[in-house]
Amino acid sequence: MNTVPRILTIQDMSSIGRCALTVMIPIISAMRCQAVPLATAVLSNHLEYPHYEFVDLSDHMRDFMDCWEKNNIDFHAIVSGFLASPEQIQLVEEAINRFGNDNQMIIVDPAMADDGRLYSIYTSDMVVAMRHLVSKAHIVKPNYTEACFLLDIPYSTQPISEDELRHRCKQLHQMGPDMVIMTSVPSETHATIAVYNGITDNLQTYSIPLVPVKATGTGDIFTAVLSGAVMKGYSPYDAAELAMNFTTKAIQATVDNVKSMKHGVAFELVLPELINL
Numbered sequence: 001m002n003t004v005p006r007i008l009t010i011q012d013m014s015s016i017g018r019c020a021l022t023v024m025i026p027i028i029s030a031m032r033c034q035a036v037p038l039a040t041a042v043l044s045n046h047l048e049y050p051h052y053e054f055v056d057l058s059d060h061m062r063d064f065m066d067c068w069e070k071n072n073i074d075f076h077a078i079v080s081g082f083l084a085s086p087e088q089i090q091l092v093e094e095a096i097n098r099f100g101n102d103n104q105m106i107i108v109d110p111a112m113a114d115d116g117r118l119y120s121i122y123t124s125d126m127v128v129a130m131r132h133l134v135s136k137a138h139i140v141k142p143n144y145t146e147a148c149f150l151l152d153i154p155y156s157t158q159p160i161s162e163d164e165l166r167h168r169c170k171q172l173h174q175m176g177p178d179m180v181i182m183t184s185v186p187s188e189t190h191a192t193i194a195v196y197n198g199i200t201d202n203l204q205t206y207s208i209p210l211v212p213v214k215a216t217g218t219g220d221i222f223t224a225v226l227s228g229a230v231m232k233g234y235s236p237y238d239a240a241e242l243a244m245n246f247t248t249k250a251i252q253a254t255v256d257n258v259k260s261m262k263h264g265v266a267f268e269l270v271l272p273e274l275i276n277l
């Protein structure tokens with residue numbers, strides 16, 4: 001029996017900035033799972049820096065999948081994150097169709113927006129394509145802005161009631177996924193997440209005081225821990241709570257030791273905490 005779960009992680013490799021594959025691979029490995037990257041692009045650094053170099057690998061992704069199929073490679077989970085074009089979204093769907101099986105976990109982080117706005121390289125056709133990809137997921141993990149875009153409702157920073165939150169999670173569940181894990185639920189003082197099981201209609205929220213900084217890549221750290229924990233047998237509720245606690249600890253360690261969020265969250269400082277889970 002294979003005791004090391006194999007997770008296909010489909011993201012870009014940004015050398016500097018700590019996001020996507022440079023976050024997924026070390027965290028998933030620390031949790032004693034194998035991270036298998038399908039790189040969508042290689043970048044000098046992520047897109048929030050003023051200058052970047054970018055090599056798009058879309059034209060090679062299908063060839064990689066062809067080789068894996070011929071070599072009889074399979075996966076226990078497929079996780080997708082930031083994608084640069086509707087074509088890349090279709091390639092993720094193709095990976096799910098080619099490598100999916102009944103026992104597999106599919107996690108989609110529809111990383112495309114934050115603070116009420118789509119990332120600058122995105123247009124509305126990405127949102128339409130992302131809705132389609134979300135329909136293939138068992139777990140969808142939007143931040144609150146992404147949830148609003150997926151549902152085509154206006155974004156607001158005003159706190160929402162538990163009934164409204166449940167309604168929005170239910171609408172996301174009706175798009176396909178069994179579980180909805182929503183981060184950055186509006187709150188002035190706390191990082192709040194909602195974890196919703198669409199089959200049982202069970203909603204849990206978890207909150208932790210906000211560290212007063214903003215960083216890129218927090219969603220990727222969260223998704224990496226979530227994925228590893230689900231593969232280790234945690235329930236999605238416990239996995240999401242663990243992901244939230246770890247991400248916040250990593251942000252606090254960065255504030256205390258690095259004293260700057262410029263190059264992302266220095267999760268390396270707290271990575272050993274994941275090793276014995």
Ligand SMILES: Nc1ncnc2c1ncn2[C@@H]1O[C@H](COP(=O)(O)OP(=O)(O)O)[C@@H](O)[C@H]1O
Pocket residue numbers: 111113114142143144183184191192193209210211212213214215216217218219220222243244245247248251
């Ligand atoms: N300033 C912060 N203080 C505490 N926790 C944070 C902070 N920023 C992010 N987090 C944690 O990281 C998780 C993911 O961050 P979020 O910003 O929602 O993701 P994304 O990068 O996808 O926009 C949050 O749910 C929260 O647990």
Ligand SMILES: Cc1ncc(COP(=O)(O)O)c(C=O)c1O
Pocket residue numbers: 012014019020043045046047048082111112215216217218219220221
């Ligand atoms: C190239 C690239 N990959 C991934 C991300 C994802 O970051 P986050 O986890 O904050 O959504 C970003 C965000 O700027 C990015 O530019």
